Amino acid sequence: MEIRDPIHGNIEINETVEKIIDTPEMQRLRYIKQLDMTYLVFPGAMHSRFEHSLGTMQVTKELVAKTYKEKGAEFSYVGLLHDIGHGPFSHLSEYFMKKYLGKNHEQIGEDRIRKSEIKDIISDSGLSFSRIMSYFKEAYDIDIVGGTLGSDRIDYLMRDSHYTGVAFGIIDYDRLKNRLMLSKGKVAVVHSGISAAESMLIARYFMYTNVYTHHAKMIANRMLQNAIGIAIERNVIDAEELSSMYDDQLISRLLNSKVKPVSGTVDRIMKRQLFKRAYYQTMKNEVNTKGLEDAIMKSGLEKTDFVVHQLSLGGAKDDIDVVDSEGVLMGKLSEMSPLVKTLGSVLADTKTLLVACDKKNVEKVGSIVKRFVK
Numbered sequence: 001m002e003i004r005d006p007i008h009g010n011i012e013i014n015e016t017v018e019k020i021i022d023t024p025e026m027q028r029l030r031y032i033k034q035l036d037m038t039y040l041v042f043p044g045a046m047h048s049r050f051e052h053s054l055g056t057m058q059v060t061k062e063l064v065a066k067t068y069k070e071k072g073a074e075f076s077y078v079g080l081l082h083d084i085g086h087g088p089f090s091h092l093s094e095y096f097m098k099k100y101l102g103k104n105h106e107q108i109g110e111d112r113i114r115k116s117e118i119k120d121i122i123s124d125s126g127l128s129f130s131r132i133m134s135y136f137k138e139a140y141d142i143d144i145v146g147g148t149l150g151s152d153r154i155d156y157l158m159r160d161s162h163y164t165g166v167a168f169g170i171i172d173y174d175r176l177k178n179r180l181m182l183s184k185g186k187v188a189v190v191h192s193g194i195s196a197a198e199s200m201l202i203a204r205y206f207m208y209t210n211v212y213t214h215h216a217k218m219i220a221n222r223m224l225q226n227a228i229g230i231a232i233e234r235n236v237i238d239a240e241e242l243s244s245m246y247d248d249q250l251i252s253r254l255l256n257s258k259v260k261p262v263s264g265t266v267d268r269i270m271k272r273q274l275f276k277r278a279y280y281q282t283m284k285n286e287v288n289t290k291g292l293e294d295a296i297m298k299s300g301l302e303k304t305d306f307v308v309h310q311l312s313l314g315g316a317k318d319d320i321d322v323v324d325s326e327g328v329l330m331g332k333l334s335e336m337s338p339l340v341k342t343l344g345s346v347l348a349d350t351k352t353l354l355v356a357c358d359k360k361n362v363e364k365v366g367s368i369v370k371r372f373v374k
Helices: 015-021 024-031 036-040 049-066 075-081 090-101 105-115 118-124 129-137 151-164 173-177 191-212 215-233 239-243 247-255 260-270 289-298 338-349 359-373
Strands: 002-005 009-012 180-183 186-190 276-282 306-312 321-323 329-332 351-357
Touching (some): 009 049, 015 024, 015 049, 015 075, 049 151, 049 173, 090 239, 151 191, 180 321, 191 321, 215 247, 215 260, 215 276, 276 359, 289 359, 351 359
Antiparallel strands (some): 002 009, 276 351
């Protein structure tokens, strides 16, 4: 069987994969947006975790063919299943999973797989379920999937760039793929592939600064998180139920809630009547966001009348071994590439404070923030 994908072309799937993707647990991912509220800024960003999962599986297979070869046949199933535990709007709802259930989406995904028919499908295929699950537990420690140049990152950069219509995430995947090698059990990049690795890390940086942390997208995210938080506190929904919802199910439940701060906030989001920036500045130090929220609320505003968020960019410690054509270690990418070393410093030092509210309160809230961070 083949599935036509706009990024990778025809993706060939075997009988086991076909059975897995037909399970309710995988089909649910069709209704979970890959980029949460980003579609309010980039209208094309309506793609789902389902297609990203297929793409990650495909990239994993191709990277395994170049590195682990026959030893890595089961890694592609980690790529396929790595996001099965995501709640509605992907990472946006994960905060509540951690707070109320004490689990991230990988842990929820593991539970979901063990309790579903996916377990039997894998076991009946002759693959080692226990080995796949041991990989799954450490999906982001397995460099072929979650590493610096791993399949998850490769697919989401290419896919998100395509659907948002921006060029920042375009990478030379073919060159990168052909410059990877297995060295002492770990994926490494051959010296001649340094420029391809550099371009991928730069692409990730620009996608984060221009798409993933776009101020309007982050405001919408925080507004929705405010509504979800109150909905859980007022027993409109519970965290366990939330973890299994579709995006549209969550929006419908919140929008029809009799709790005005919940339904009112979601109504604003649906009409794209987003809060306006009252303060948006790069900071040298961490800000006590809880203290800032308290200071704003003392001025008479309710929790749902504003959002406070401190943005930081991950990836400062991203690195990978560099080897010669024979697989002999030459050093770390961060040591051999001044560009990557500089990028790491930029990522570590970039912190931005975003505070937003209704336009009628912008001046008032902005003054409070300036006094607080002074």
